[in-house]
Amino acid sequence: MSKNVRYENVNKIFGLGTKNEVHALKDISFTINEGELFCLLGPSGCGKTTLLRNTAGLDTITSGKMFYGDVDISTIPPYKRNIGMVFQSYALYPHMTIFENVAYGLRVRKVPNDIVTKKVTEVMELVGLQEELKRNPSPTALSGGQQQRVAIARALVYDPDVLLLDEPLANLDAKLRRYMRAEIRRIQKATNITTIFVTHDQEEAMAVGDRLAVLRKGIVEQIGTSDELYNQPNNAFVANFIGKMNFFNAHVIASNNEETVAEIDKTGIRIAIKKERRHVDPLVGDVVLVGGRPEYLSVSSEDEDDSIPGTVRIIQHLGSFIRYEVEISGEISPVTLEIDMDSLQKNIHEGDKVYVTFDRNRVALFSPEGRDL
Ligand SMILES: Nc1ncnc2c1ncn2[C@@H]1O[C@H](COP(=O)(O)OP(=O)(O)OP(=O)(O)O)[C@@H](O)[C@H]1O
Ligand SMILES: [Mg+2]
Structure with missing residues (x-):
């Protein structure tokens, strides 16, 4: 039966008290809902695998508590936690057939043969390998995507309370990755097992x-749906990690409860930002960032009011939109902007001088902290 997963002030310190001490998880507290497909996202070294391994019981947290449903599992060994795990390297047993690979978790649980056959058949159907199961080859005779399906089937076959997946698609090529991520979502929704x-x-x-939870250096920076993280990032780090954000150095000219006026350095351009797009509590004179997604900026060959001059470096056709990379004066930070336009601007070519403007109602204000990933 699916359970929620709850973390309460979880800390993990590797090499505690030694000179190589690493504080990999810092006071993590949040809940993953029952039946939810929850992503842990963040740059290399932020603590994703550490949190997953500790959730599985493959490692022990330094302090805090973890719960599956109402049960405190902080000190329960992994084999008593009823979890399914899938790794980046599928870790299938090469000397066993795919049937026996998938059946493994049932065999160790001493499940009778007829039920093993029934369960393996069902789960292989769920992951779309019913034809392969009839031939029942060794996993080494399968493609990468098929092996990954076997690994998922093996983790699901004994109805785990929680399914844990660590970079399960990293070894697949880009097209198969996109396909398999939709497959994982379909399978997860069909089983409704709480999944990380x-x-x-x-x-x-x-x-x-x-x-999704966005982690950085062992801290949860923000939790939300894709839409919330994209449209209401709490800080510059999340804004730049979830999609692209162009940031301009700026300082605060005036501020009240309703809005803040910031001036972009070296340009004299002033923008009033309403409180709902203000992710910092600014005082007059404070250094801040004005952030705009590529689609909030536009390029024009005409010099408009409050535009920033620049030079087009590259024009990229990216399907439904066109991305212009525009280099602006080294005096203004950043030096290169990414600007997405719905259609090709016929009169603008690579190397041309252009003018960049903002959608003033959509740019947001951030603290400079965490701007660089
Ligand atoms: N066994 C260990 N001993 C000491 N330090 C460790 C150990 N495992 C992880 N760390 C450190 O803990 C931090 C978090 O590592 P972790 O493997 O959780 O990162 P990650 O987010 O999974 O990164 P990646 O995306 O590269 O897989 C890193 O600084 C790492 O060096
Ligand atoms: Mg990792």
Whole structure:
């Protein structure tokens, strides 16, 4: 039966008290709902695998508590936790047939043969390998995507309370990855098992997850749906990790309860930002960032009011939109902007001088902290 997973002030310190001490998880507290497909996302070294391994019981947390449903599992060994795990390297047993690979978790639980056959058949159907099961080859005779399906079937066959996936698609090529992430979502929704999916690929996390947690240096920076994280990032780090954000150095000219006026350095451009798009409590004179997603900026060959001059470096056709990379004066930070336009601007070519403007109603204000990933 599916359970929720709850973390209460979880800390993990490797090499506690030694000179190589690493505080890998810092006071983590949040809940993953029953039946939820939850993504842990963040740059390399932020603590994703550590949190997953500790959730599985493969490692022990330094302090805090973890619960599956109402049960405190902080000190319960992994084999008593009823979890399914899938790793980046599928870790299938090469000397066993795919049937026996999938059956493994039932065999160790001493499940009778007829039920093993029934369960393996059902789960292989669920992951779309019913034809392969009839031939029943060794896993080494399967493609990467098929092996990954076997690994998922093996983790699901004994109805775990929680399914844990650590970068399960990292070894697949880009097209298969996109296909398999939709498959994982389909399978997860069909089984409704609470699932934690670790990835460092933000697009994958946004596509797969019901909700996402963005981790950075062992801290949960923000939890929310893809839409919330994209449209209401709490800080510059999340804004730049979930999709692209162009940031301009700015300082605060005036501020009240309703809005803040910031001036972009070296340009004299002033923008009033309403409180709901203000992710910092600014005082007059404070250094801040004005952030705009590529689609909130536009390029024009005409010099408009309050535009920033620049030079087009590259024009990229990316399917439904066109991305212009525009280099602006080294005086203004950043030096290169990414700007997405719905259609090709016929009169603008690579190397041309252009003018960049903002959608003033959509740019947001952030603290400078965490701007660089
Ligand atoms: N067994 C260990 N001993 C000491 N330090 C460790 C150990 N395992 C992980 N760490 C450290 O803990 C931090 C978090 O590591 P973790 O493997 O959880 O990162 P991650 O988010 O999974 O990164 P990646 O995306 O590269 O897989 C890192 O600084 C790492 O060096
Ligand atoms: Mg990892």
